Amino acid sequence: MTTPAIARSGAARDDARRRLGFDRSLRRVILLFPLSGLAGGGVLFALGHPDWAATSWTATTLPVLAFLCIDIVSSLRRGEIGLDIVAALSMSAALIFDESLAAAVVALMYAGGQHLEEFAGRRARREMTALLDRTPRTTLRHQPEGLREIATEAVLPGDRLMIRRGDVTPVDGIVTSGVAVLDQSTLTGEALPRRFGPGAEIASGASNLGDAFDLVAMRRAADSAYAGIVRLVDEAQRSKAPMARLADTYAIVFLAVTLALAGAAWAVSGDPIRAVAVLVVATPCPLLLAVPIALVAGLSRAAKQGVLIKGGGALEALARIRAIVFDKTGTLTDGRPQIEKVLAQPGFTPGLVLAMAASLDQASQHVVAQTLVAEAQGRGITLSMPEDTEETPGEGLSGSVAGRAVVVGSYDFVLSHLGSCRSAQAPADSPAGGMVVAVAIDDRYAGSILLSDRLREGTDKLLASLRDQGVHRLVLATGDREAVARDIAQGLDIDLVLADLTPARKVDLVKQERRHGPVMMVGDGVNDAPALAAADIGMAMGARGSAASAEAADVVLLVDRLDRVVNALAIARQSRAIALQSVVAGILLSVIGMIAAAFGLISPVQGALLQEVIDVAVILNALRALGEA
Structure with missing residues (x-):
């Protein structure tokens, strides 16, 4: 991904959030219709005006039905067929057969269910959304004329940035001054902050909890660790699970079964209200709610x-x-070699061998060099700044430390720099899976450092x-x-x-x-x-x-x-099990309710209330995948 693509990705997320905010507002307005209609109709019915109450219930159902039909048409254009069709049929049938109260209850349950599903979805994906929301847009860069705020995508490798208290590190880099106290919990799940001194490499996306520090960028924002995480999160949120696609297929089957059962109930009994009750009980389907919520909660x-x-x-x-x-x-x-032993030749001490090798290795980014530097610092050894360094990739490093000539690297590399003084004892064998770093000081073989990669x-x-x-x-x-x-x-x-x-x-x-x-x-x-x-x-x-x-x-x-x-x-196993459990339980309860409605044991209003109880139970069960229920 190029740097401008990061900006486009952020802009696209902003546009999506604005559209989502408008959609939420519209759904809230739609919810007000059945709420007000049921309340007003209830008052009119209690005052002895059943006709006016029916009119109130009908009038406030129609806007919800219209909104639902628009959603259905949009879904059909995308080639998606869902059980929202059952909701539209149940509301329409209830209105046609003068079951206006049932229609209003279904309208309320549908509109309320949309909010419940949206709330559950937001709660389920909140940790992934938190990752996206932390993307820093600007940062402070040191320039000859002073500090200047620039867009994150304008940062180049080698730029020196100031990371203020509360800032999120915009790129991967190396601390050059100050001490970085970073909260990496959003990235790694580690609750405690970590301290990084000068020379430490840190990743993008961490929050600075301490004082300001300077960071030299190692790579562009688009190539940094956090940008890669953002791309992966975007990909994860756009994907659709095989189980969810299978649920779509089962939803079509369930729709056909629902229509067949409703038609059979009407045909056998001659009572259209039984068909209405069957449709109402099947609105909507736990199959469509439980799977995505449980899986996203797991993610x-x-x-x-x-x-x-x-x-x-x-x-x-x-x-x-x-x-x-x-x-x-x-x-x-x-994956990072650790020092097992430091061996010194006569005339040298292990402390001197490590100090000289680590001082010189400050000029190298090699993982072994970084290990020697960290080990020396951990032992409280004061390191000197290296001068006139020259590195041969994969072989070793030579230079001057405190006025003394030092060579660090493979045994053959060190010997090649000893000139006429080539007499040296070969270093001991390294531990299994390890290696040996040879060290020469002032044209003399000084000793070796044994390292191993531990389990x-x-x-x-x-x-x-x-x-x-x-x-x-x-x-x-x-x-x-x-x-x-x-x-x-x-x-x-x-x-x-x-x-x-x-x-x-x-x-x-x-x-x-x-x-x-x-x-x-x-x-x-x-x-x-x-x-x-x-x-x-x-x-x-x-x-x-x-x-x-x-x-x-x-x-x-x-x-x-x-x-x-x-x-x-x-x-993963818990989330999948919860999704399947919710689907099986929800569908089983819905089928039992539909059969009861077909035999006339449940009225349309009772069916609507029963189905909403099932939907709420299914959604709450799916949220258990968050591990917090």
């Missing part, structure tokens, strides 16, 4: 916990997962929880060496471990695992994107993963916590 609840599911279809598919394929690096493991804490409990959620098959698939994969998987409840896999072989593995049921692939790297796309559900570690994996995935974890996989499965 919103997941978003609140930092799990972005791309639509109701993905939520349904997630609920049926029976096998999971995990990538290793950055998924089951932390995420609580991984064993996570796998056990997945088994409890009904996942029967757990597979570890990695492009790393087999020895590393076996070491990581040791002691874990994993059914199959495969190593040395190319992206193509990961795709083949996903396809093969389908014999055990629907498959989910969990990964974070560019090499995982094909497998994520090939799986029934692809789940990307979006907090630190690649943009390619997030785009290919159906579910994106906005927080770097693997336990949210279990949460996502639980939410």
Whole structure:
């Protein structure tokens, strides 16, 4: 998406909100007609004027009927056939056969039901809407003449921005001055704010709770993390779940059954009022209300916990997962190497080796360099500013620290910079899955730093929880060496471990695992994107993963916590179960009521009241998917 597209997306949302506001106002006005008509007619009836009461009820039903007919025509033009037709038929039939009170009750229930459904929908998607509403439109940029407010889409990489207290970070960037105290709860679900000092990389979309700080933009707004989240939320809200589409199909069948039962009741009894009562009981259908509300509630609840599911279809598919394929690096493991040991040669100390290496690595953005800097700072080591640095990508870095020549990188890279002083003891072997960073100081081999990529804490409990959620098959698939994969998987409840896999072989593995049921692939790297796309559900570690994996995935974890996989499965299964439960219960009650009406046991007015009770119960039950009921 280009930068102007972000602006167009925001403008489109503003237009949609204005149209939605007008629609809400119109529906409120429509609701006033049956309310006033029923109240006025009731007073007239009590005063002994039944004819005037009937006239009041009829007059206030007609505007609602007209509004409903306009909605039906619009739906038919879009190729959609719904049970609003039954509502129109029941009101029309009631008016034709002088059941004006029943017509007015149906009108009130229809208009009131529209408000109830709209309220439930807003509550169900409020967490997703909160993500969209936080999109910052402007920001302050440092310029030679001073601070200037500019549009967010005008920010370029390298721009220095001031983030004031209360501002939302507009782009991904690096803190350059001050301390950032950020609330990331909307993005990640983490309740406590986090502090970021100078040099820390932060994502867009977080609220500044502390004092103002400066941020150097790393990328444009359209390419930042929050813009990607906004695109995913837009996509999720526009999508229609297979269950919802199936509900549309069942609604047509239900409409046909309703008309047939109403016609049969009239034909057998000769009483048209029975047909009216049948139509009234069937207005509207819980099938159309329960499914979208329950699924959207599930999407919103997941978003609140930092799990972005791309639509109701993905939520349904997630609920049926029976096998999971995990990538290793950055998924089951932390993905960021951690220092295991610092080894120093004679004449040097471990503290000096780490201090010199970390000081020089301040000039590099490599993940290993960042690890050394963070570890040194965590140990309270004071770092010096590097000078005359020169980096060879993938090999190492050389430069000057406090007047001393320092080289950091692979063993061969460091030796190549030692000149005639090449005698050095080879560094010790790294831990399984780890690596060794060699360090030279003043043309002497000074020592080595051993690092490893550790298994995420609580991984064993996570796998056990997945088994409890009904996942029967757990597979570890990695492009790393087999020895590393076996070491990581040791002691874990994993059914199959495969190593040395190319992206193509990961795709083949996903396809093969389908014999055990629907498959989910969990990964974070560019090499995982094909497998994520090939799986029934692809789940990307979006907090630190690649943009390619997030785009290919159906579910994106906005927080770097693997336990949210279990949460996502639980939410999906609960939401789908609640939707089905609401549909079955609502339809069953409606059918019972329709049969009773066909036998003359329920009057049209009683039928209208009964159906509204059913609709309210169905909607409230569907809202349980929010996890708050």
